[in-house]
Amino acid sequence: MERQEFLKTLGISFAVACAGSCLSACGGKGDTGTPTTPTPNPGGGGTGNTVSISISGKLANIGDQTTMNGVLFFRIATGNTSSSFVATEALCPHQGGNLVWLNNQTKIQCQLHQSEYTTSGAVTQGPQGSSGSTRALKIYATTISGDTITATVV
């Protein structure tokens, strides 16, 4: 093999080796190189999961509220039927602020940017002093068995 021919061969091998290592460093199929923006945790503990709590322990009186595994439970009426309670997301869809039930104002309010929602989840006020918007809250179906209320997260 002539010297010039040898160097040509070496150059091609080197270029192939470099291209291979560079391509592998750039990521695999589907990697667009564009960072993804994380979305706030919508709460709820995962679709299809159930979340249960004791009624007498946490929701005995009208206005009582508690959160468990991403679900906000609150009592809106006397009696132990499903219509006496609301189960919804514990975190605001806007940026994940904590949601609370304001019984004296009959609304759900975000503690971070004060978005407000009805007991059926409708938005009555969007984020205050912050960009972006929110969406309606998910209202979870509940069942009651004895002293236990169970919400099914969808």
Ligand code: FES
């Ligand atoms: S996080 Fe709830 S309104 Fe912004």
